[in-house]
Amino acid sequence: MNSFLAYMGGKSLLAPKIIPKIPKHRCYVEVFAGAAWMLFKKDENMSHVEIINDINLDLVTLYRVIKHHLEEFIRYFKWILVSRDEFYRFRQEAPETLTDIQKAVRFYYLLKLGYAARIKNPSFSIATTARPRLNLLRIEEELSAIHLRLARVYIENRPYEEVITRFDKPDTFFYIDPPYLGCEDYYGDGIFQREDFEKLREILKGIKGKFIMSINDLPEIKNLYKEFRYEVVNTSYSAGGADKKKKVTELLVMNY
Ligand SMILES: C[S@@+](CC[C@H](N)C(=O)[O-])C[C@H]1O[C@@H](n2cnc3c(N)ncnc32)[C@H](O)[C@@H]1O
Structure with missing residues (x-):
C-alpha cells in the first residue's frame, strides 16, 4: 500500500x-x-x-491521532475547504496551543497542500495542471486503511x-x-x-x-x-x- x-x-x-x-x-x-x-x-x-x-512531534502526533482518534480527526475536515486563507491561518497557529487532534489536523493540512511537502516554512501550492493533493471526499476511505495498518505498529518520538x-x-x-x-x-x-x-x-x-x-x-x-x-x-x-x-x-x- x-x-x-x-x-x-x-x-x-x-x-x-x-x-x-x-x-x-x-x-x-x-x-x-x-x-x-x-x-x-x-x-x-x-x-x-x-x-x-x-x-518531529507534530508528525508523530498525526500518526497517533490516526491510530487512536481517526473519527474525531475526520470530523474536523467536514467543513474545511482548500484555500490559501485557511492554509496561512493554520500556518500561523502555534502547535503548542492546540490539542493533539488540532495539531494533527494542522500538520496534515499544511503537508498535503504545501508546495513540495516542505516541513520548514511551507507555502500554499496551487496549479492549473493538478487538483489539490488533499481530497476531502476520500479522506475517510484513505485514512481508514492507514489506521488499520498502524493498529499494531509502535510509534516512537x-x-x-x-x-x-x-x-x-x-x-x-x-x-x-x-x-x-x-x-x-x-x-x-x-x-x-x-x-x-x-x-x-x-x-x-x-x-x-x-x-x-x-x-x-x-x-x-x-x-x-x-x-x-x-x-x-x-x-x-x-x-x-x-x-x-x-x-x-x-x-x-x-x-x-
Ligand atoms: C529523509 S526523511 C525520512 C523519509 C521517509 N523514509 C519516507 O519515506 O517518508 C528524514 C526524517 O528524519 C527525521 N529526523 C531528523 N533528525 C532526526 C533525529 N535526530 N532523530 C530521529 N528522526 C530525525 C525528520 O523529521 C524526517 O522526518
Whole structure:
C-alpha cells in the first residue's frame, strides 16, 4: 500500500528496490520514519514487531491521532475547504496551543497542500495542471486503511541514537533514512547536523542487528561509511509535481 503523505525525501520509488534486500528479522525499526513509505510498502508479515520513530512531534502526533482518534480527526475536515486563507491561518497557529487532534489536523493540512511537502516554512501550492493533493471526499476511505495498518505498529518520538541503542538485538532490522548530507536542516533546525553522520556511523559499527541506510550517493558518504558494504541504485525524485522527475543515484549502506 502507499503512505498517506507525500513527504520531502519520501522513499515511494526507492522502497520497492530496498524491500527484496531486507534480511530475515523479527523486529523492524524505521528510525527516521517521515511518511514511512518503507513500512507501508512492505508486507506486515515480514516482521513480528514493527516500530516507527521520528523526532518531529507534530508528525508523530498525526500518526497517533490516526491510530487512536481517526473519527474525531475526520470530523474536523467536514467543513474545511482548500484555500490559501485557511492554509496561512493554520500556518500561523502555534502547535503548542492546540490539542493533539488540532495539531494533527494542522500538520496534515499544511503537508498535503504545501508546495513540495516542505516541513520548514511551507507555502500554499496551487496549479492549473493538478487538483489539490488533499481530497476531502476520500479522506475517510484513505485514512481508514492507514489506521488499520498502524493498529499494531509502535510509534516512537525519540532521537535516532536512543532508538537504535534501545531496540538493538541480533534479530532486529533497522531501516535508516536520515536527512541527506548537505540537507541536514531541511526537517527542522538543530535536530540533525553534519557531525551526526559520524555519530550515526559509530553507533552502527557496534550494533548486533542488521541495517540498511539509504543516503545520497556522494564520495564523502562513501568515505565516511567505508567500513560497510554499499550498493548504488538508480531512482528518481520529484519536487513539486510528478512531471518534474529527476533521475539520481542513491547509496544503500549495509552491515551484512
Ligand atoms: C529523509 S526523511 C525520512 C523519509 C521517509 N523514509 C519516507 O519515506 O517518508 C528524514 C526524517 O528524519 C527525521 N529526523 C531528523 N533528525 C532526526 C533525529 N535526530 N532523530 C530521529 N528522526 C530525525 C525528520 O523529521 C524526517 O522526518
